[in-house]
Amino acid sequence: MIRPYRVASILVAASVVLGSGSVVAQSGSDGLGDRVEALLAHVPESHRDACRPDLGDQETTVLMSVRCELPSGITVRYSQFDSPEALEQVFARRLELETIAAGSGDCSQAVGGEEGYAIGGEPAGRLVCYESLGYDSIDWTHDATTIYGEAFLKGDYAELHEWWATASGPLGSPAESSGNGLGAALDALIAGVPEGHRSTCLPFDGGGPEDGVVVSVKCRISPDLTVYYHQLDSPASLAAAYAADVASAGVDSDTGDCAVAVPGEQPYTIGESPAGRIVCESFFDSIMLSWTHEATTVRASAVSDRSLADTRSWWLSESGPLD
Numbered sequence: 001m002i003r004p005y006r007v008a009s010i011l012v013a014a015s016v017v018l019g020s021g022s023v024v025a026q027s028g029s030d031g032l033g034d035r036v037e038a039l040l041a042h043v044p045e046s047h048r049d050a051c052r053p054d055l056g057d058q059e060t061t062v063l064m065s066v067r068c069e070l071p072s073g074i075t076v077r078y079s080q081f082d083s084p085e086a087l088e089q090v091f092a093r094r095l096e097l098e099t100i101a102a103g104s105g106d107c108s109q110a111v112g113g114e115e116g117y118a119i120g121g122e123p124a125g126r127l128v129c130y131e132s133l134g135y136d137s138i139d140w141t142h143d144a145t146t147i148y149g150e151a152f153l154k155g156d157y158a159e160l161h162e163w164w165a166t167a168s169g170p171l172g173s174p175a176e177s178s179g180n181g182l183g184a185a186l187d188a189l190i191a192g193v194p195e196g197h198r199s200t201c202l203p204f205d206g207g208g209p210e211d212g213v214v215v216s217v218k219c220r221i222s223p224d225l226t227v228y229y230h231q232l233d234s235p236a237s238l239a240a241a242y243a244a245d246v247a248s249a250g251v252d253s254d255t256g257d258c259a260v261a262v263p264g265e266q267p268y269t270i271g272e273s274p275a276g277r278i279v280c281e282s283f284f285d286s287i288m289l290s291w292t293h294e295a296t297t298v299r300a301s302a303v304s305d306r307s308l309a310d311t312r313s314w315w316l317s318e319s320g321p322l323d
Contacts, residue, residue, distance in 0.1 A: 262287065
């Protein structure tokens with residue numbers, strides 16, 4: 001079921017603590033689409049279609065991250081940093097978090113060690129293997145591309161290490177045919193966010209092809225309001241995603257006016273024309289509004305700590321998406 005954001009995954013829970021800063025687009029998409037394509041050019045081709053842009057809340061030294069859920073059950077994140085120093089710092093932080101010393105073990109033999117590795121006889125980066133939350137994990141640096149990899153798999157460390165040694169990448173030279181359209185789709189989605197909010201938006205892993213989700217962004221409009229926009233691949237996918245929202249709210253269609261109370265569900269218009277549907281509900285101590293915009297096949301959700309009246313006022317005047 002698609003939700004406005006996913007419950008924290010093991011990869012998120014186990015990933016390196018990157019600090020309190022965040023990557024923020026300065027104007028429009030600030031080249032975020034180009035960054036996605038540049039990073040995907042270094043991801044092995046067999047993995048690319050399983051990858052979703054997902055920056056999250058990371059240090060400003062992270063240019064872009066993609067999270068890939070492979071058919072084998074391995075989940076991997078590739079993050080490109082802006083300098084060799086930043087890459088070294090994040091790897092050192094991992095060693096500190098896992099209390100693993102440099103040069104402490106051969107990861108081809110067992111979990112719980114750190115070592116350098118080579119490609120074609122030339123030093124290429126560092127590797128650490130460890131267990132976290134019941135998952136076997138491998139993190140590594142690729143110095144030539146300033147890319148940091150994180151991968152985990154439950155229950156078969158030998159398979160994880162074999163994959164890392166033979167198929168993980170990143171590729172040292174960008175692939176000539178690297179694009180899968182995610183960069184352009186990301187830029188198009190951000191262009192549909194009202195201009196005053198675009199600079200707060202970052203790529204977000206809000207679902208994949210199995211959900212009909214092309215790409216998603218998370219926009220921190222203010223400390224008390226976060227909005228998620230998801231580009232769906234078809235009207236049918238949009239309808240299915242929204243039906244899940246309505247089921248989660250525990251209401252039937254046309255059973256409540258979101259201007260008055262939660263929960264409720266109703267259609268809405270722009271001008272005199274039908275534009276989509278909206279469902280409102282309580283979400284812990286917050287208000288959640290989820291709506292469809294049929295002209296763009298975008299589904300959006302706002303999680304707000306404001307009052308229902310103030311949240312609805314924002315939705316009426318500022319929410320988008322734009323046609």
